[in-house]
Every structure is written in C-alpha cells, then in structure tokens.
Amino acid sequence: DTEVTQTPKHLVMGMTNKKSLKCEQHMGHRAMYWYKQKAKKPPELMFVYSYEKLSINESVPSRFSPECPNSSLLNLHLHALQPEDSALYLCASSLTSSGGANIQYFGAGTRLSVL
Amino acid sequence: KQEVTQIPAALSVPEGENLVLNCSFTDSAIYNLQWFRQDPGKGLTSLLLIQSSQREQTSGRLNASLDKSSGRSTLYIAASQPGDSATYLCAVRSTGGFKTIFGAGTRLFVKA
Numbered sequence: 594d595t596e597v598t599q600t601p602k603h604l605v606m607g608m609t610n611k612k613s614l615k616c617e618q619h620m621g622h623r624a625m626y627w628y629k630q631k632a633k634k635p636p637e638l639m640f641v642y643s644y645e646k647l648s649i650n651e652s653v654p655s656r657f658s659p660e661c662p663n664s665s666l667l668n669l670h671l672h673a674l675q676p677e678d679s680a681l682y683l684c685a686s687s688l689t690s691s692g693g694a695n696i697q698y699f700g701a702g703t704r705l706s707v708l
Numbered sequence: 709k710q711e712v713t714q715i716p717a718a719l720s721v722p723e724g725e726n727l728v729l730n731c732s733f734t735d736s737a738i739y740n741l742q743w744f745r746q747d748p749g750k751g752l753t754s755l756l757l758i759q760s761s762q763r764e765q766t767s768g769r770l771n772a773s774l775d776k777s778s779g780r781s782t783l784y785i786a787a788s789q790p791g792d793s794a795t796y797l798c799a800v801r802s803t804g805g806f807k808t809i810f811g812a813g814t815r816l817f818v819k820a
Contacts, residue, residue, distance in 0.1 A: 599751075626808075635797060635810035636752070649807065683751055693739040693759035697799075697808065699752040 596620075599684050599700035607708050608674060614703045616667040616684030624690035625667040626697065627659060628683040636683055642667060643690040674707045681705075710735045710802045714811035721788055722819050729783040729814045731798035736776050739801040743772050743783050746795045746813070755796075756783070788818045 597618045606612050616625065624643050628636035641649035642661040656678075658670040667684055681702045687695040711734045721727055731741070740759045744752040756765045756772040758781065764773040771784040781798060795813040802809065 597751075635812050637810075638807055641807075651807075681749070685752075691739070693761065693801075694757070695740070695801075696754050696757045697742065698754060699744075701751040704749070 597684055597686055597698050597700035599682075599703050601703060602701065603704050603706075605706045605708065606671065606674065608676070610674075611670070611672045613671065614669040614682055614684075614705075616669075616686075616700055617665055618686045618698070619665055620686065620688075620698070621664075622686035622688055622698075623664060624687045624695070625661060626685040626687075627667070627669050628685065630681040630683055630702070632680075640669075641690055648690060671705075674705075676707050679705055679707045710738075710800060710807070710809045712798060712800050712809050712811040714796075714798060714814050716814055717812065718815040718817075720817040720819065723788060723790060725788050725818075726784070726786050727788055727816075729785070729796050729798075729816070731781040731783070731811055733779045733781075733800045733809075735802060735804075736779055737803045738776065739803055741772075741774055741781050742799045742801070742808075743770075743781075744797045744799060746797060748795075752797065785816075788816075790818050790820045792816060793818050 627639040630636040640659045645661045660668040683702045684700045685697045687697045742757045743755040758774040769786040797813045799810045
C-alpha cells in the first residue's frame with residue numbers, strides 16, 4: 594500500500610473562515626510534507642515534518658499552521674486566508690526526510706478556493 | 709540555491725514514438741532525483757527515483773538517467789501511448805536542508 598489520503602478533495606472558504614486540511618498515510622513513513630501548487634506551476638514546498646517534529650518551514654505566512662498529531666497524520670490549519678492562497682495543496686510522505694533512497698509518495702491533493 | 713529546469717516545456721508526438729524529456733539542475737550536491745507524472749488537477753505519481761550514486765533506473769517503458777557532474781537527467785519513454793499524455797516533473801532533493809525542488813514540468817501530448 595503506497596497510498597497517501599487527503600481530505601477534503603475540494604474546499605471553498607471565505608476569508609474569515611477557519612478550516613483544516615487532513616493527510617493520512619499508513620506506510621510507516623516518518624517524514625511528511627505539505628506543498629502548494631498554483632495552476633500550471635510546479636509544487637512548492639511549505640513544511641516538512643520529521644518524526645512528528647517540524648524540520649522545515651519555508652517562510653510560510655502564519656495564516657497556515659501545520660500540525661502532526663502522530664506519525665500517520667498531518668494537518669494544515671487555515672485561518673484568514675487570502676484569495677491568492679487558492680491552489681492545490683498536496684501532501685506527501687517518505688520513509689525519512691534524509692537519505693537518497695526515500696521516494697516521496699503524494700496524495701491526490703485538496704483543491705482550495707478562497708472567496 | 710538549487711534551480712531545476714525542464715526542456716521542452718511542451719511536446720506533442722504521434723503514438724508509437726520514442727521520446728526524451730530533459731531535466732537540468734544547478735547544484736550537483738543532491739541526494740536523489742525523482743521523476744513524477746501529474747494528470748490535470750491531480751496529485752503526483754512517482755515514476756522513478758535515481759539516487760546520487762546511480763546512473764540510471766528503469767521501469768517498464770521508462771528509463772531515467774542521471775549525470776550528476778553535468779547536472780542533467782533524462783527520462784526516456786519508449787513506444788509512447790495516448791495514456792502517457794500528462795505533465796512530467798523532475799524533482800531534485802538537495803543535501804543542504806533536505807529540500808525538494810521541482811522543475812516546471814514538460815506537458816506531453818501523445819496523439820492517437
């Protein structure tokens with residue numbers, strides 16, 4: 594099983610809403626990632642969790658708040674977003690965050706629209 | 709700072725052709741390079757991963773090569789099929805900071 598599950602698949606929210614994106618994997622991976630992908634652009638790394646600890650934060654605005662409650666789950670809490678935050682949000686996982694043999698497996702993404 | 713470039717940006721070929729997609733990167737201090745496929749509006753599917761110590765990897769009709777010293781990788785697709793139509797992305801994981809940097813992708817269209 595190489596599945597990374599993301600929910601919801603689609604999300605529409607207003608600029609004053611609070612919502613959360615969820616990501617789950619049961620492959621025993623200890624590194625999990627959030628990426629943001631705008632239309633016709635490559636994915637851009639937002640956060641990396643390694644062994645449930647935040648190891649990389651790519652200067653993402655504080656209106657995005659990641660959380661890793663356990664080794665299988667990764668959340669992205671959203672608050673006071675802007676229309677320019679509308680994008681496809683991708684979650685990925687790999688066995689660890691370092692080393693050359695770590696394949697990253699991606700979920701199908703959550704398409705977020707901020708009105 | 710690692711930069712990843714993919715050429716061509718788009719490619720249209722008739723079914724059955726063999727084709728090569730190119731990926732170049734500026735910093736050779738990498739852990740690995742991974743090729744992905746992305747269908748419109750979907751997530752990424754991992755195709756092949758080449759570790760920095762390896763020269764090539766093969767899976768079915770796909771063959772990826774890596775020349776770390778020149779900062780280049782190629783993805784060779786044999787006997788292309790309409791189902792191969794998608795965007796192909798290469799991603800480099802650098803040793804500094806363990807970050808993964810993606811190229812902008814090559815949009816491939818295989819005509820039946």
